Ligand SMILES: Nc1ncnc2c1ncn2[C@@H]1O[C@H](COP(=O)(O)OP(=O)(O)OP(=O)(O)O)[C@@H](O)[C@H]1O
C-alpha cells in the first residue's frame with residue numbers, strides 16, 4: 072500500500088488497490104464481530120428507550136431548552152438531549168435542520184437565545200469558545216478552515232494544548248520549550264501519517280484539495296486530545312477509499328474512549344458506525360435511537376429518509 | 390545636474406536617522422498586520438504618545454530622559470489597551486476605524502491650548518534630549534568624501550538602527566516560536582484558532598501592545614533626533630508611509646521593514662533632490678513646477694508607487710509571491 076493515495080496524481084493501479092481496499096473494509100464492517108468499543112457502547116445504551124430527549128446512563132454532554140432563531144427562522148429548538156460517553160452519536164436531518172447551528176451553540180461559537188448545557192458535569196453555558204475547546208470539547212467546521220499560509224505540519228502542531236512556548240514571555244527563550252516542541256512535532260507527524268498527509272507535511276495548507284483539508288482539520292482537532300469531538304460532515308468530499316479508513320479512525324477513537332458526535336448525510340455510513348442516532352428536523356430533535364430503531368421510525372421516514380424517495384419519484388417524472 | 394550630489398543625498402536618506410526610525414515603526418506595524426492581520430491605520434498615534442511621553446516628563450518635571458522613554462512606552466501600552474478592548478472582539482474593520490480616528494484625535498488633543506502647559510500646544514517642545522547627546526561616543530564626523538555624517542547624526546543612526554535590528558531580532562525569535570504560530574493562525578482564521586483552544590483576544594491584544602510599543606520607541610527617537618516636537622509632524626501621512634514601507638519590503642517577513650525603509654527613503658530622497666536640481670538648473674521651467682510643489686509631487690509619487698507595487702509585486706521585495714496566491718478558494 073502506498074502512503075500517498077490522497078494525491079490527485081494516482082496511477083490506475085492504485086485505483087484498483089483502493090477499490091479492493093474499499094470492498095474489503097465494507098466486508099469487514101458488515102461481517103466482523105463488533106469492536107470492543109462498539110459492544111461497550113451497545114451495552115451502555117441497551118436499556119435506553121428510543122425516544123427524543125431520553126436520559127442516558129453516563130452522559131458527557133447534557134443540553135437543555137436550547138433555542139436560537141435567526142429573524143423568524145427558529146434554527147434550533149432542542150428541549151433536552153444527552154450524549155452518552157464513549158459512543159459514536161450521529162446527528163442527522165435534512166438540510167437546514169439546525170445541525171450546524173446546534174454545534175455552533177454548544178461549542179461557544181454562537182450565542183443561544185436561551186438554554187443551558189453541561190459538559191463532563193460542569194455547566195459551561197456561555198463560556199467562550201476557546202475555553203470550551205480547552206476543556207476537551209473540540210469541533211470541526213462544515214466549511215473547512217485550513218490555516219492557508221501555515222504548513223500542514225504547523226496546522227496540526229497548533230492543536231497541541233498546554234504549550235509553554237505559546238506564552239509571550241517564554242516564547243523568545245527557546246530552551247524552555249524546545250523539548251516540548253519536539254514531542255508535539257512527533258505527535259503531529261504521527262497524526263499526519265495516520266491521515267495519509269505526510270507527503271503534504273511542509274506544504275502550505277492553502278495548496279491542499281478540499282478533501283485533504285477535511286482530513287487536516289480532523290487531524291488538527293485530534294491534536295487537542297479531546298474527550299468529545301464534534302465533526303461536522305467530516306466525510307464530505309473525501310474519496311471512498313479514504314472514507315472507509317476515516318470511518319476506521321472514528322471507530323478507533325471511540326474504542327480508545329473518546330466520545331464522537333458527527334453530522335453526516337450518507338445513511339450507509341451512519342447506519343454502519345453509529346451507536347446512537349439523533350434526528351433533527353426544523354430545529355427540533357424528532358427522534359433518537361439505535362440505527363435499527365431509526366430505520367423503522369415513522370417520523371424519520373417522513374421527515375428525512377422519505378425525502379430521498381420523493382426526490383427519486385420527482386426525477387422519474389422529468 | 391550634479392548626479393553625485395543627488396546620489397549622496399539619496400544614500401544619506403537611505404541610511405540616515407529617519408530611515409532607521411521608520412524601519413522601527415514599520416516593524417511594529419508588521420507585527421500587527423503582517424503576522425496578526427490587525428488593521429492598524431493609526432501607527433502614527435503610537436509614535437505621537439511615545440514622543441510626547443518621552444519629552445513631557447523631561448521638560449515639565451525635569452526627569453531624566455530614560456525615564457521619559459519609559460513613560461512614552463507606558464503611554465503606548467495604555468493606548469493599545471484602550472483601542473483594543475472595545476474593538477478586538479469585533480471584525481477587523483473596527484480596529485482600523487478606531488486607530489485612524491484615535492491618531493487624529495490625539496494630535497488635536499496634544500496641540501490644544503488645554504494641553505499647552507504640558508505639551509506646548511502648537512509651539513511644541515524643544516531641547517529635551519541633552520541627556521542623549523551627552524553620551525555621544527563619536528567625536529568627529531564620518532567623511533567618505535562624497536558623503537558625510539555629523540557625529541550627532543551618527544549617534545542617532547547607531548541607536549536607531551541598533552533598535553531596529555534588535556526589534557527585528559526579537560520578532561524573529563517570537564515568530565518562530567509556538568507563540569508566533571498562534572499569532573499567524575489568528576491572521577489566517579480566528580475561528581479555527583479558537584476551535585483549538587487559543588484565546589484569540591489575548592493574542593491580538595499582545596500583538597497590538599507589542600507593535601504599538603515599537604511605534605512609541607520610534608516616536609521617542611523622532612523627538613530625540615530633532616530635539617523639537619510638534620503635534621503637526623505626526624500627520625496621518627506617516628502611517629501611510631509606514632504601510633508603503635512594509636508592503637514594499639514584503640509583509641510578514643522579519644527584515645522586510647528594514648529593507649523597505651532603506652529602499653523607500655532612497656527613492657524618496659532621490660526624487661526630492663533630483664526635482665530640486667532640475668528646478669534649480671531650469672531643466673524643469675517654473676511654469677511647470679516650483680520648489681514648493683515638491684512635497685505634493687512626493688505624496689503623489691508614493692501613492693503611484695504603492696499602486697504599482699500592489700499590481701505587479703504585491704508580496705513586496707522579499708515576500709514569497711507564491712504564498713500570496715494561496716488566498717481564497
Ligand atoms: N448565520 C445565520 N444567519 C441566518 N440564518 C442562519 C444562519 N445560520 C443558520 N441559519 C439558518 O438556520 C437554519 C439551520 O441551519 P444549519 O446550518 O444549522 O442547518 P444544517 O442542519 O447544518 O444544514 P446542512 O445539512 O445543510 O448543513 C437554516 O434555516 C439556516 O438558514
Ligand SMILES: [Mg+2]
Nearest residue numbers: 170171172213
Ligand atoms: Mg450543516
